[in-house]
Amino acid sequence: MQKRPDINNYFKKLSRSDFIEDEKKDIYIDEDVPVAIGYGQTISQPTLVLDMTVSLNPQSENRILEIGTGSGYQTAMLAPFCKEVFTVENIDTFHYQAKNRLIKKGFTNIYFKLGDGTEGWSEYQPYDRIIVTASVHQVPEKLITQLAPGGRLIIPVGTPQMQELQCIEKDKQGNVSTSVMYHVAFVRLRGEYE
Numbered sequence: 001m002q003k004r005p006d007i008n009n010y011f012k013k014l015s016r017s018d019f020i021e022d023e024k025k026d027i028y029i030d031e032d033v034p035v036a037i038g039y040g041q042t043i044s045q046p047t048l049v050l051d052m053t054v055s056l057n058p059q060s061e062n063r064i065l066e067i068g069t070g071s072g073y074q075t076a077m078l079a080p081f082c083k084e085v086f087t088v089e090n091i092d093t094f095h096y097q098a099k100n101r102l103i104k105k106g107f108t109n110i111y112f113k114l115g116d117g118t119e120g121w122s123e124y125q126p127y128d129r130i131i132v133t134a135s136v137h138q139v140p141e142k143l144i145t146q147l148a149p150g151g152r153l154i155i156p157v158g159t160p161q162m163q164e165l166q167c168i169e170k171d172k173q174g175n176v177s178t179s180v181m182y183h184v185a186f187v188r189l190r191g192e193y194e
Contacts (some may be wrong), residue, residue: 010080011050018105019043019071021097039091041187043071044133048184050077055167055181056129056154058082063124065146067117068133068189072098075110078131085110086124088117090190117189120146127151134189135163149174156186 020035020043034042044052052074058064058081066075069089075098078085087110089095095114102110113121117132118140126148132155139155147153149172156163165181 019073053077062128064129065127069098072102079107086121088113135186
């Protein structure tokens with residue numbers, strides 16, 4: 001049986017520059033800052049991607065829903081640590097770029113959808129973990145519905161300028177509780193709840 005990689009060691013080996021199309025990609029190799037990737041979107045700073053992955057606490061048997069594929073960097077952080085990643089992106093250029101990039105990297109447990117992330121991906125629910133990589137003014141109810149009992153959802157909630165990164169957990173009885181991790185500033189999630 002293949003040994004599961006360590007998240008921190010894997011993170012150190014995964015270069016964010018592989019997920020930046022821009023000719024300036026080499027400038028950002030060692031910079032821990034968000035980087036614009038076009039269409040008003042950004043690729044998050046590496047330490048935030050790592051922290052959100054660790055906080056999500058993916059397990060090898062988990063099915064994860066990711067809202068906001070973007071460049072595919074966060075997707076690539078999740079895939080080695082779970083059974084399957086279902087990722088939704090609403091900008092077609094990002095959807096196709098990330099899909100091609102991640103397939104070329106050899107991932108076989110990632111499923112891609114072009115569509116409104118605020119709707120989730122109901123066909124494959126429930127999900128053990130859900131991660132949202134763009135901000136909303138309120139948590140989409142459909143994402144809570146698609147979260148499995150015992151599951152965890154991480155999502156930035158607030159104004160366009162500043163959000164609380166919330167950890168929402170659903171217990172085995174279906175009761176939902178929310179805790180605030182810290183404040184963040186993500187771009188807006190496009191869709192019904194933007």
